[in-house]
Amino acid sequence: MPASTYDPDYDFKFEDSLAHNIYPAEKMQKAREADHTSLAAQVCTPELWDKLKDRKSTGPAGWTMARAINTGVMHPDSFVGCHAGDRESYDDFSEFFYPVIEKYHKGFSMEKGSDLQGTPSERMDPGRISVDLSESARSKIISTRIRVARNLSMFPLNPGGSKESREEIADLMEKVYATIPDDSDLKGTFYRHTAMSDTERQKLIDDHILFRGGDRMQAASGYHEHWPHGRGVYLSGDTQFVNWVNEGDHLRIISMEQGGDVKAVFSRLSRAAAMIENGVRAMTGQEDVFMMHPKFGAVTCCPSNIGTGMRGSVHILVPKLIEAIGFEEIDKLCRARNGQARGSSGEHSEVIDRIDVSNWRRIGLPEYELVEDMINCANYLAEREDAL
Ligand code: ADP
Ligand code: MG
Numbered sequence: 001m002p003a004s005t006y007d008p009d010y011d012f013k014f015e016d017s018l019a020h021n022i023y024p025a026e027k028m029q030k031a032r033e034a035d036h037t038s039l040a041a042q043v044c045t046p047e048l049w050d051k052l053k054d055r056k057s058t059g060p061a062g063w064t065m066a067r068a069i070n071t072g073v074m075h076p077d078s079f080v081g082c083h084a085g086d087r088e089s090y091d092d093f094s095e096f097f098y099p100v101i102e103k104y105h106k107g108f109s110m111e112k113g114s115d116l117q118g119t120p121s122e123r124m125d126p127g128r129i130s131v132d133l134s135e136s137a138r139s140k141i142i143s144t145r146i147r148v149a150r151n152l153s154m155f156p157l158n159p160g161g162s163k164e165s166r167e168e169i170a171d172l173m174e175k176v177y178a179t180i181p182d183d184s185d186l187k188g189t190f191y192r193h194t195a196m197s198d199t200e201r202q203k204l205i206d207d208h209i210l211f212r213g214g215d216r217m218q219a220a221s222g223y224h225e226h227w228p229h230g231r232g233v234y235l236s237g238d239t240q241f242v243n244w245v246n247e248g249d250h251l252r253i254i255s256m257e258q259g260g261d262v263k264a265v266f267s268r269l270s271r272a273a274a275m276i277e278n279g280v281r282a283m284t285g286q287e288d289v290f291m292m293h294p295k296f297g298a299v300t301c302c303p304s305n306i307g308t309g310m311r312g313s314v315h316i317l318v319p320k321l322i323e324a325i326g327f328e329e330i331d332k333l334c335r336a337r338n339g340q341a342r343g344s345s346g347e348h349s350e351v352i353d354r355i356d357v358s359n360w361r362r363i364g365l366p367e368y369e370l371v372e373d374m375i376n377c378a379n380y381l382a383e384r385e386d387a388l
Pocket of ligand 1: 143144145147205208209210211252256311313314315342344345346347356
């Protein structure tokens with residue numbers, strides 16, 4: 001079978017001055033004049049750059065500031081604009097990353113850290129969700145998906161990784177998937193991009209099961225390097241449990257189904273995430289499976305996902321509301337309720353008759369509370385739709 005191909009335009013490229021470890025003064029100035037200044041440009045002043053430019057992270061990536069801010073410099077329309085290359089990056093460049101984290105996760109303090117009780121699996125408890133979808137919201141919901149981003153502690157993060165590290169991760173995961181019992185609803189098949197045709201890949205993307213790749217911002221962060229090696233997707237027989245392997249983060253553990261049974265989706269996620277964690281632990285003999293940071297929890301490539309790494313979303317049909325006030329306005333309404341709106345084909349995608357509504361916060365709050373944010377937001381949008 002032909003391997004899935006890739007547009008070389010999306011290979012990693014260094015911005016010219018960063019490639020020479022020179023502060024991109026003009027571009028940073030432009031970024032500061034934009035409507036939204038990326039968090040990277042807000043924090044990385046010339047003074048801070050001078051202080052950090054020759055530092056290397058102490059982890060396996062040997063990460064640098066030039067690599068960390070490449071996305072924000074190449075794409076002044078980035079919201080965050082920076083990435084970590086290994087777990088150590090966050091602390092080794094704390095003068096840069098801590099303010100970025102605090103700017104993105106408003107109200108979160110790196111000094112205090114998050115003080116969550118129990119393990120993520122314990123907090124992914126549907127019994128603790130105290131709100132319900134309204135009848136109206138339920139009738140408008142097409143599908144529900146909740147995912148957590150996770151990285152494996154024995155490897156660098158992918159922007160700081162190699163072809164080999166990506167392949168080793170995929171090989172390890174393939175072995176873990178093989179241990180899932182045949183009679184489990186989570187049992188399925190691992191499909192690798194190196195054995196997938198473009199048509200097969202596109203079909204999975206159209207079915208909302210697979211990541212798209214080919215994103216200019218992700219390319220600038222190094223997500224797409226060495227494509228298609230080590231990339232893949234695990235899919236349970238009923239297609240309700242999905243793992244993305246090496247999209248950006250090592251793993252996206254996903255639970256999804258048609259309709260609005262949020263609690264069932266959450267419950268499957270909890271069970272599946274614990275199974276993956278135990279499976280990797282058994283396979284590697286390593287106690288610390290997922291990369292965790294003592295202050296904020298799950299470590300991810302993009303500072304926006306750290307913490308719980310969780311995004312719960314519903315696709316909700318609100319055609320009249322979209323027509324009446326438009327996507328930007330809907331997003332503002334969601335933001336005011338701790339939610340976020342996206343197009344229904346993923347981040348930065350087009351909006352037609354439905355909206356992807358999700359929790360916007362990811363850190364310092366228990367997972368079940370983030371699900372509540374999403375439910376409250378969906379109920380509100382349904383109410384607004386009904387009023388038109
Ligand atoms: P993530 O935060 O997981 O990276 P993206 O916005 O990049 O999410 O979307 C990833 C994929 O998941 C896209 O194909 C998107 O359509 C799909 N998706 C997200 N939420 C839902 C949902 N509630 N129902 C069906 N598909 C969804
Ligand atoms: Mg995404």
